[in-house]
C-alpha cells in the first residue's frame with residue numbers, strides 16, 4: 001500500500017460537502033480517521049451528553065464511509081493523543097498528506113491543532129487545513145467579511161466521493177461513555193436525523209418559527225433543532241443555507257406567504273449569526289477566558305456556592321427559571337431567550353462569575369459550540385461593552401412565556417397542583433393554600449434565593465457605574481468597530497432597525 005491520505009474528522013462528521021475527504025479521495029488510499037482524545041473529553045466544557053451525540057454521528061459516518069469503500073464500516077478510530085496517534089500511523093504505514101477542516105473550537109483544540117501542525121512540519125507531512133463556514137483565520141477587520149461569507153455559502157456543495165479506497169487499518173472501539181452525566185431526552189445524533197429535521201422544518205415547521213421561538217413551550221417544535229447537527233458537522237452550514245434559500249425563493253413567488261417569508265428570513269439570519277460569532281472567537285480567542293471589556297473584570301470573581309448550586313440545579317425558588325434549568329438538564333437543549341435569561345439571572349441577579357456560569361451551561365448543551373457560546377455568555381452577562389444589558393424580569397417572563405403554567409408544571413413537579421393564579425410566584429401563596437396545594441415553600445419547594453427586583457436594580461447600578469467612565473466608553477467604541485458587522489453597528493444607532501433585523505429576540 002502506498003503512503004496514505006489521512007482525513008482527520010473532528011467536528012465535521014459527514015461525507016457530503018466535506019472538501020478534505022473529497023480531495024483526499026482523488027489521490028489514492030485514504031485513511032478516514034477519528035481520534036478519540038480522552039483529554040479533550042476531560043475538559044471542563046465537555047460532557048457525556050455531547051459525547052453520546054457525537055458517537056451516534058460517528059457510527060453513521062462509519063457506515064457511510066464503509067458504503068463508499070464497498071465494505072460494512074469505513075471509519076478508523078484511534079484512542080489517545082492526536083500527535084501520538086498520527087505518529088503511529090505514519091511509522092506503520094506512511095502518511096502522504098493529512099487533510100482536515102480548520103476547527104474553531106476551544107483553546108484546548110487550538111493548542112492541539114498547533115501541536116499537530118508542528119508534528120506535520122517535523123515529519124515533512126503536508127497538512128491541508130481547509131476553512132469552512134465562511135470563517136477566516138487571521139482576519140484583521142470585519143470589512144468585507146459578509147461578502148466573503150456570501151461567496152462561501154453560494155458555492156456548490158462538495159460532492160461525496162463516488163468511491164473510496166479505504167486503507168485496511170486496525171480500528172479501536174468508540175467508548176460507550178465519557179462520564180456519568182445522563183440526559184434522558186437528548187436529541188439523537190447522526191446525519192440522517194439532521195437531514196430529516198432540516199426537511200421537516202423547511203417543509204412545514206418553519207411556519208410557526210417567528211411566532212414560536214420565544215416560549216419554551218412552543219420553541220422545541222417551532223425551532224429547527226439543527227444546532228447539534230451543525231455543531232458536530234453532521235450537516236454543513238452551507239447545505240442548511242442553500243436549502244433555506246430554495247424555500248425562500250418558493251415563498252417569495254407566492255404573495256399569500258408573507259408570514260412564512262418572515263419566518264424563513266428570521267431563520268436565514270440566524271444561520272449567518274452562527275458564522276458571525278464563530279468568527280468572533282476565531283479573531284479573539286481570549287473571550288473563552290477573559291471578558292471582552294475589562295470594566296467588570298474585578299467583580300463577580302468568586303462563586304457563591306449556595307447561590308450557584310441553587311441556580312445550577314434548578315432550585316432558585318423562581319419556578320420559571322427552575323423549569324428552564326431542569327428542562328436543560330433533561331433534554332440538553334433550550335431556546336435562545338431562555339438561555340439568555342438563565343445566564344442573565346446567574347450573572348446579574350446572583351452576580352456570579354460569567355465563566356463558571358458559561359461552563360455549567362456548556363456541559364448541559366448537546367449543541368455546545370464555543371464560538372457562539374462564549375460570545376453569547378459574554379453578551380448576556382454584560383461583559384462585552386458593546387451589547388445592551390438585558391436584565392430579564394424572570395417573573396414577567398414567566399407570565400409572558402408560560403401563561404397557563406403548563407411548562408412549569410411539566411418540569412417542576414413540586415408545583416404540579418398549584419393553580420395558575422399562584423404558579424408564577426408560589427412564594428406569595430398564603431400558608432393554608434400552600435398546604436392545600438401540597439407545596440409548602442421552604443419545605444417542598446425553595447423560597448426565592450434573592451429578591452429578584454432589588455437584585456436586578458443593584459446589578460443595573462453596578463453595570464452603570466462600571467461602564468460610565470470615559471475610558472470604558474472609549475474602549476467600547478473600539479470594540480464595536482473591531483468586532484461588529486456593519487449591520488450590528490447600524491443597529492446600535494437605530495434600535496428600531498435592530499428589531500427589524502431580528503438582532504434581538
Ligand SMILES: Cc1cc2nc3c(=O)[nH]c(=O)nc-3n(C[C@H](O)[C@H](O)[C@H](O)COP(=O)(O)OP(=O)(O)OC[C@H]3O[C@@H](n4cnc5c(N)ncnc54)[C@H](O)[C@@H]3O)c2cc1C
Pocket residue numbers: 213223224225226227228230231267270271273274275277334335336337339340343365367368369370372373376377380
Ligand atoms: C447564553 C447562550 C449560549 C448559547 N450557546 C450556544 C451553543 O453553545 N451552541 C449553539 O449552537 N447555539 C448557542 N446559542 C444560540 C441559540 O440559543 C441556539 O443556537 C439555538 O437555540 C439552537 O436551537 P435551534 O437549532 O433550534 O435554533 P434555530 O433558531 O432553529 O436556529 C438555527 C441555527 O442558527 C444558529 N443560531 C441560532 N441562534 C443563534 C444565535 N443567537 N447566535 C448564533 N447562531 C445562532 C444555530 O446554529 C442554530 O442551530 C446560545 C445562546 C445563548 C443566549
